[in-house]
Amino acid sequence: MTENVNSDLRAMQKEHGPLLEVSHLAIDFTTDTGKAVHAVRDSSFSVYPGQWVAIVGESGSGKSTSAMAVLGLLPGTGHVVGGSIKLDGKEIAGAKQSEFDKLRGTKMGLVPQDPMSNLNPVWRIGTQVKEALKANNMDVAHEKRSSLAKALAAGEAAVQLKGNDDETFLGSKELPELMDAAKKALNAAGVTGEAFDKAVAGFESEWVPGSETRWRVADDLIKAGVASEQAWSIAKKYVLGATMDDRIAGLLSEAGLPDAATRARQYPHEFSGGMRQRALIAIGLACRPDLLIADEPTSALDVTVQKRILDHLRMLTDNLGTAVLFITHDLGLAAERAQHIVVMYKGQVVESGPSLEVLQHPQHPYTKRLVAAAPSLASQRLISAHERGENVDALLEHKVAGEAALDKSEHIITVDHLVREFKLPRKKEMFKAVDDVSFSVKRGTTLAIVGESGSGKSTVANMVLHLLQPTSGKVFYEGRDTSTFNAKDLLNFRRHVQPVFQNPYGSLDPMYSIYRSIEEPLRIHKIGDNKSREKRVRELLDMVEMPQSVMGRYPNELSGGQRQRIAIARAMALDPDVIVCDEAVSALDVLVQDQVLRLLNDLQAEKGLSYLFITHDLAVVRQIADEVVVMQHGRLVEHATTDEVFNNPKMQYTRDLLDAIPGGKLQLGLD
């Protein structure tokens, strides 16, 4: 069947021509001083009906700007200064906002980047879906099909579509009666026992009011064994059109929200990030656009949630025949999801082509660089060790420089049956954020704690850092219980155990120059005089490969990756033994992330540092960690060496996490 559909689809796509055709697009932003900044230059790409096309690039590459230009939603002073944007053959570059208003929603939909800020917090979710339907005068009683879906369905489906009536939605009022009639019909048709139960269970999950249409109900009945004529008469009798509320619930449930009718009455703050993104997908697809623009739709979400949502979106858009322009910074994700890839760099398209081809045989040096930095590739750690000309095996066995001298005790940090409870507002029972977690970090090695948001991994990090007191359990540093530390011991502990935090924008004081930021730990611990401190700061900047000229600058002048390197320099100022990295590279672009990880690896090899590395990204773990602890719901579910976790995961949860690594299964060629 798929072969057939695929060739039909190709023929149809060829005949129809591209749905979206962007050629030689140029976009400028005007600065305060009247100067033009070229955000996008001479960029061309096209999207065919029903196709997923990905635009890949780092932040500032012009990928989002190009997509916003297609939607007519360029922010601020941005404007199209050249080239053309054709939607269905019609030129829309430079169209009036009133013309865009007609196109947005019905022709083009948007799933925005940040699910936290793109839903209005004072409106119910359902109301926000309704707004999209009303703004475009959608007929909520009947399904609107894309031309592509119609063409394909007519060619392939067993059921011939008979006009608009067959696209009538099922209403929630008629559902119980329909179910009764269906059961009776099944009985009459002689379907009994297991087959009967299976058919009914199938109906119950498939027949969603506001989403299931008449011909599909009839089709389901026929497939379950009911005679064609009777099936149609039942469908015609009971599928009479949906109300607005049914349609809203139907859309939300299509987007993968369980119990959609109840959910529609809730407010955004009652939703998790993934659920909000699903609601936004429902809104984006509410008016059945031909083209959906998804601007980093899952970048803010956990990888497992990302996988589920994208799988679902793929299924949904395939069914609806919607084309998707997918914007992402993750090459692996792009190649896994899209048939065609467009790589953007500094406002220009540097390479484009079929996903696998681009990935396996990257031609442009920038694409090559991206492919080389993709976290799903083999351990970066080994690569950077190779580059230093060191013996890789030695590194793997944790034989770092001067280890013999360091070896006071094998385990530098030991966490013993750690529990942390939090009081939740309006709830009596305590919430266990961390539940009986034990592990230890060996000197000179890296232990990664992996888990989704809310798994308690950061809470563990804060307890190891002595920033949070455990409810019970102990943390040992060099064999000493940290809870027994007096002020002097604690200061000494702080000197040897340093953190690097997730948010490179928050962890440096904006009022402090880079020099003061790096010098601060030396001041706190009263080390050296002004002159020797300045020398030390210069050394540290060299160590993190930053020019010494940044000393007089302030954090707001640096990029995220640069700030993170400054944060590492600050952590290194006191020559610590242990660095706790709490999602230290999660907020960075792939290339910058790669650079910071290499830096961490090199520092570890040089100084014999031990890392406790907290992350949600298993791909990164492979590059940096020796051992992995997997956490779920506050519990430790798996603890093994990195190779073992990757090659032979014991727990289902670990396997799910591994499966969710974007592009992890793609074959990458490096040439």
Place this chain on the structure above:
Amino acid sequence: MTDITTKSDGYAVETLPGQERYVAPIEETPLQSVDSVDENAPATSMWADAWRTLRRNPLFIISGLLILFIIVVAIAPGLFTKQDPNACDLANSLSPASDGHPFGYDLQGCDVYTRVVYGTRTSLSVGILSTLLVVILGTLIGSVAGFFGGWLDAVLSRITDIFFALPMLLGAIVVLQMFKTSKSIWKIVLVLALFGWVGVARIARSAVMESKNLEFNTASTALGSTPARNLFRHILPNSLAPIIVIGTTSLASYIVAEATLSFLGVGLPTTTVSWGGDISSAQTNLQTDPLVLFYPAAALAITVLAFIMMGDAVKDALDPKSRTA
């Protein structure tokens, strides 16, 4: 939902027109090193940024020049007039302007110009001293409440609420009535500060609570810093901008309050030259000699306007919302 168009993991079997493999010529987008620092960009701190914005703001230039002039007048009134503001001769009562006496004389026969010049110092010192005291008191109370939180915050916030409910002018009149026999600048300043710190305290509290939760404080604690060090080295400097903004904008209102209180006769002693007092004594002859009232009133209005404009300019430059993160 039934699948009708399920594609397999359909990677392209054949390429569609317009989607052929394309590689841009390398010369067009030369590869730059990853994440390089622009070493030529000028260094900017928040204050340097604010100063740059201010310098370009005409509002700031005009009000700055005016305030500079007002300060010079206040410090050295002798530069502008050689006469004594209290050397009055009843023979000159309500005489019109003459050579060397451009604003004429008031009812008591004092030179209006000289009194306006000398009145500057009073108004300015009350304004500046009250503002300083208000900012110190408000920041102290507000930041302690915001930083420590818990019951201390609850108590301090309720006290703030109580003071917030008292109208400043009414409260000042009531309190100053008690010292009717021993008026002085200091009493006015103290009373204005007593009723004025509330606004600053509220702003300071929320600013401190906001910067308290920023990650650099946790980072600093993990480096071995004490809570007190965090408060003074990180949290307060980061909370300063909104406090400075409210300080500058409220300076004008203290000058007005002083004039009002002096006008009502509960402010400064009659021996102190002040615009409010002069306006008060000029009102009896408003219909026949409006100019006697006009000059001190105009001086007051210009001073207040200058400080309000300055406050606006500073607010524009320091507004946390316009700061780039």
